[in-house]
Amino acid sequence: MKILVPVKRVPDAETTIKVNPEGNGIVEAGVKWVVNPFCEIAIEEALRIKESGVEAEIVLVTIGTSDSQEQLRTGLAMGADRAILVTADNSDPWVVARVLAKIIEKESPDVVIMGKQAIDDDSNVVGQLLAELIGWPQATFISEFKLEDGNAAATCVREIDGGLETIKVPLPAIITADLRLNEPRYASLPGIMKARKKPLEEIDAGSLGADLTPMLTVKSLTPPAERKGGRMVESVDELISVLQTEAKVL
Amino acid sequence: MGNVLVYAEHAHGKLPKATAVAVTAAKEAAAKMGGGDVILGLFGSDVSGLTDAAGKLGVSKVATLESPALEHHAADVAAAALKAIAEATDCDRVVFASTSKGKDIAPRLAGAMGASIATDVTGINDDGSIERPMYAGNAFATVEMHGDKKVLTVRTTAFEAQADEGSAAVEAVGADISAPANAIQFVSVEETKSDRPVLTEAERVVAGGRGLKSGENFTTVLEPLVDALGAAMGASRAAVDAGYVPNDLQVGQTGKVVAPTLYIAVGISGAIQHLAGMKDSKVIASINKDPEAPIFQISDFGLVADLFEAVPEMTEKVKGL
Ligand SMILES: Cc1cc2nc3c(=O)[nH]c(=O)nc-3n(C[C@H](O)[C@H](O)[C@H](O)COP(=O)(O)OP(=O)(O)OC[C@H]3O[C@@H](n4cnc5c(N)ncnc54)[C@H](O)[C@@H]3O)c2cc1C
Ligand SMILES: Nc1ncnc2c1ncn2[C@@H]1O[C@H](COP(=O)(O)O)[C@@H](O)[C@H]1O
Numbered sequence: 001m002k003i004l005v006p007v008k009r010v011p012d013a014e015t016t017i018k019v020n021p022e023g024n025g026i027v028e029a030g031v032k033w034v035v036n037p038f039c040e041i042a043i044e045e046a047l048r049i050k051e052s053g054v055e056a057e058i059v060l061v062t063i064g065t066s067d068s069q070e071q072l073r074t075g076l077a078m079g080a081d082r083a084i085l086v087t088a089d090n091s092d093p094w095v096v097a098r099v100l101a102k103i104i105e106k107e108s109p110d111v112v113i114m115g116k117q118a119i120d121d122d123s124n125v126v127g128q129l130l131a132e133l134i135g136w137p138q139a140t141f142i143s144e145f146k147l148e149d150g151n152a153a154a155t156c157v158r159e160i161d162g163g164l165e166t167i168k169v170p171l172p173a174i175i176t177a178d179l180r181l182n183e184p185r186y187a188s189l190p191g192i193m194k195a196r197k198k199p200l201e202e203i204d205a206g207s208l209g210a211d212l213t214p215m216l217t218v219k220s221l222t223p224p225a226e227r228k229g230g231r232m233v234e235s236v237d238e239l240i241s242v243l244q245t246e247a248k249v250l
Numbered sequence: 251m252g253n254v255l256v257y258a259e260h261a262h263g264k265l266p267k268a269t270a271v272a273v274t275a276a277k278e279a280a281a282k283m284g285g286g287d288v289i290l291g292l293f294g295s296d297v298s299g300l301t302d303a304a305g306k307l308g309v310s311k312v313a314t315l316e317s318p319a320l321e322h323h324a325a326d327v328a329a330a331a332l333k334a335i336a337e338a339t340d341c342d343r344v345v346f347a348s349t350s351k352g353k354d355i356a357p358r359l360a361g362a363m364g365a366s367i368a369t370d371v372t373g374i375n376d377d378g379s380i381e382r383p384m385y386a387g388n389a390f391a392t393v394e395m396h397g398d399k400k401v402l403t404v405r406t407t408a409f410e411a412q413a414d415e416g417s418a419a420v421e422a423v424g425a426d427i428s429a430p431a432n433a434i435q436f437v438s439v440e441e442t443k444s445d446r447p448v449l450t451e452a453e454r455v456v457a458g459g460r461g462l463k464s465g466e467n468f469t470t471v472l473e474p475l476v477d478a479l480g481a482a483m484g485a486s487r488a489a490v491d492a493g494y495v496p497n498d499l500q501v502g503q504t505g506k507v508v509a510p511t512l513y514i515a516v517g518i519s520g521a522i523q524h525l526a527g528m529k530d531s532k533v534i535a536s537i538n539k540d541p542e543a544p545i546f547q548i549s550d551f552g553l554v555a556d557l558f559e560a561v562p563e564m565t566e567k568v569k570g571l
Contacts, residue, residue: 132360
């Protein structure tokens with residue numbers, strides 16, 4: 001089976017993000033760029049499917065600039081088989097979904113496993129939008145994945161507001177990973193060596209015939225309102241007292 | 251321009267507060283994004299028991315659609331149902347609350363309608379642009395949404411809930427929604443049962459982190475304080491990942507967003523991803539044994555203490571109030 005994993009290059013979750021003085025982006029100095037954590041989880045799940053004995057090819061795809069090669073190499077070093085870089089703006093969910101739809105047409109994967117959310121835009125949109133564009137069913141926010149019926153379907157556990165929901169989804173389908181699906185491995189040294197020789201194809205988005213007109217324009221970024229804090233109390237009694245008399249919340 | 255449709259989320263024969271919040275946001279969308287009336291889109295396998303409550307949500311009409319295929323609001327058919335309702339009621343904007351159902355369905359509807367979509371919206375500006383957080387709340391973006399059709403999911407902490415008023419007419423939409431050949435099948439739901447207030451609606455939240463060290467300690471140390479305060483219980487991702495508490499208690503960037511009157515963080519360090527889900531609480535108090543814990547920087551009141559001593563003491567004293 002062919003597993004397609006869309007991944008995004010994002011600032012590391014450990015980096016402190018600051019809005020730049022112009023208010024049109026973030027301060028990029030000192031930012032470490034990584035594979036979006038949810039996409040890493042998606043890659044890991046694909047690898048586990050393959051390691052469970054299913055004959056599988058794992059194809060990574062990203063939409064972005066040539067900088068994103070680095071994140072594709074990371075995924076290849078984890079164990080994916082090949083990668084596709086589509087050069088286009090990577091920030092508009094509609095553009096990304098339309099390009100991914102074209103890649104799916106070209107590659108005909110049996111399943112697409114991706115992140116539920118990119119931690120830069122925090123959109124949580126692309127998977128569901130893509131599923132609608134290509135008419136596939138979706139299993140979002142999943143914490144368990146199990147192939148069934150000779151790989152014709154998958155049973156998925158979804159993290160929902162009230163707890164956990166189990167569904168069975170026929171393949172092909174769009175699957176979006178939540179945090180607790182697995183714990184991604186680190187790339188090994190031999191993995192990194194091998195990754196250098198794995199195929200990384202570059203495609204110009206224009207050649208795919210996808211509509212690249214964005215549906216959103218970010219006009220400006222502002223830092224969040226500062227929250228004044230830092231006052232310390234000495235004891236439980238004092239804590240209760242200030243909550244009662246000053247904050248008036250007890 | 252047309253009207254504004256609100257997704258009526260419902261479960262167990264009830265409309266949650268989130269739906270009332272979405273109505274308020276939809277009224278703002280009507281006022282600032284092109285006018286029109288606010289219509290509630292109510293669908294399921296049988297919604298007859300919900301129409302009375304729905305009619306009191308301050309909307310101008312409740313449009314209903316029933317089909318056995320719509321029982322679980324599976325995203326594909328739910329999007330088809332909302333698209334049909336939007337067409338029948340002349341709606342070009344659709345508003346959802348940013349709940350797990352809203353997030354599952356909204357982008358799919360945007361795809362079906364060819365609409366622009368913005369998620370987790372925290373404000374609507376007079377010029378029709380919207381505000382939304384990015385980078386775990388480290389930045390707020392002013393975003394222009396293109397096209398005539400727009401889909402929004404809104405943060406439930408950013409808009410007030412619509413109070414009950416009036417009684418809107420109920421009108422059934424004549425559309426035939428059936429399950430597609432590649433429909434998903436529902437197998438089971440494991441709901442976290444609790445008599446406590448709903449986490450996202452509670453006036454008070456007591457949240458525990460890795461500092462609690464075990465699920466048992468959540469039960470024996472934290473829960474008595476939660477209950478003494480009549481609060482909802484929350485948790486950090488680390489506590490959920492470790493299996494101390496169920497996933498639906500996670501507060502943060504990728505969990506629930508809460509803004510209670512009082513939030514007490516116990517044994518939580520204060521990572522930015524956690525703060526993203528609770529920083530808008532009115533009053534924040536925290537208990538942590540590490541004086542350098544970042545949670546203190548955003549807390550109104552911080553207590554450096556061993557939680558295993560401070561929490562039981564606080565529980566006893568709160569009970570005595
Ligand atoms: C993509 C991504 C998404 C994420 N999403 C979320 C999210 O939605 N929500 C979330 O919470 N996190 C999220 N995280 C994780 C986040 O980065 C932190 O790892 C997490 O919040 C830490 O949880 P914690 O504070 O419980 O644990 P820790 O950081 O380990 O802190 C435990 C605290 O307990 C204190 N402590 C220990 N023992 C005691 C004691 N006896 N008495 C008093 N204090 C004690 C310690 O001093 C410490 O400050 C996410 C991370 C990533 C990468
Ligand atoms: N530029 C991109 N290239 C490839 N995949 C992407 C891109 N942007 C988003 N995705 C995928 O869509 C998921 C959800 O992203 P988002 O909807 O932007 O929060 C991510 O986890 C990725 O799997």
